[in-house]
Amino acid sequence: MDAAAVFQPHRPMLLRVAYRMLGSVADAEDVVQECFIRWLDTDRAPVQRPEAFLRRIVTRLCLDQLKSARRRRETYVGPWLPDPVIEPDEPEDVTLPLMLALERLSPLERAAFLLHDVFGESYQAIAAVLERDAAACRQLAARARAHVREARPRFAVDRSKGLAIAEEFFAASRSGDIAALGALLASDVTVHSDGGGKRPAAIVPVIGRQQVLQLHKALAIIFAKHPSQLLETAVINGLPGFVTRESDGELQTTAFEIDDGRIAAIYVMRNPDKLRHLDTWRRASAGPGAHANLPPRMD
The missing domain is CATH 1.10.1740 (Rna Polymerase Sigma Factor; Chain: A)
Known part of the structure; x- marks a missing residue:
């Protein structure tokens, strides 16, 4: 072969x-x-x-x-988020919050954790990769595990329920139904939006239900004049969410961390450089019988 x-x-x-x-x-x-x-x-x-x-x-x-x-x-201008990836149907092993937690680790800690806890490599095998002894690799993974433990979801969210919440959020946020939107949000909800300095986005996270609702009151005025198109609800980096085509013609992804039935965090990707791989695939796959709205999967 x-x-x-x-x-x-x-x-x-x-x-x-x-x-x-x-x-x-x-x-x-x-x-x-x-x-x-x-x-x-x-x-x-x-x-x-x-x-x-x-x-x-x-x-x-x-x-x-x-x-x-x-x-x-x-x-980097504003919050950094990993590129959005539309995940396969099976439960994902590394969610977006976990990837953000990995960002705070040293490269060696990140490698040891991913290779052992996610991909099932033995410490002996990891030692050969990292050029450290097995005991040192075990310590690297243990330190990483302690740091990322809080990023693990406390409540598993059923896929269909999570996508239903995402659809409810889209409808409420685009119509300006602030009461319906508020009912979906946890009291300490946060919004992280990544524009990378290329498109308008908050340069610091928006924290708290009232602040997030104030943000969406302002956005509702914009959406009324410049509506966005819902392309698909999907699992994005292990979280329920949706993909939209915004009024400027660019794609946007929105993913939700859901805790005990309420939205605890919202991750919005607006940086066109990080969304280009979705649009390229969409155009390439749009042919006879192809679904033009589906972004790519990493499976």
Whole structure:
């Protein structure tokens, strides 16, 4: 079997590893492509487990990439959110809040946690990837686990219920029904919007039900004059949400963290650079019998 035939079945897994390390679809794709080039140049005869070997290459490339990524995020305009990815139907292993918690870890802690807790690698195997001994890798993962524990959802949300709440939120927010909107929100709800300095967005999170309702009172006036189009309700980075086409022609994703039946956090992606991969796929897939509204899935 040639090198490409061995590599291709592992590509989706490698993309998941790279995306969860980097939070960027484009960067993940670049890393996986570089991994493929290195695979072509490798003496493959001694490789007994290509999956583990390729995951090791991707993880090391991501660790190198994170050094420059951290510097870029220090000058980022407003809140930084990972690229939105429309998830498969099965429950997701890494949600958006967890990815944000991973951002606060060191690159080595992040790698140890993801490889062990998410992808099921042994500490011995992780030691070979990180060039540390197994005991050190165990400590890295334990420290990471302690930091991200609070990001795990306390209440599992049924997919259909979560998407129904997302649809209710869209209807209430676009119609200006503030009473209906307020009934959906937790008292300490937060809104995080990422415009990246490219489109209007709050440069700090909006915190508290009253402040979020004030924001949506103002937005309702804008929506009345410049309506947005609901393309799809979907699971976005492990959270229920929806994809819209806004009046400026750009896509937008909105994802909801739901706690005990109420919306506890709202994550709005407006940065066109982070949404381009959705629109590119949508245009490419729009043909006879194709559903033009569906953004891409990472499965």
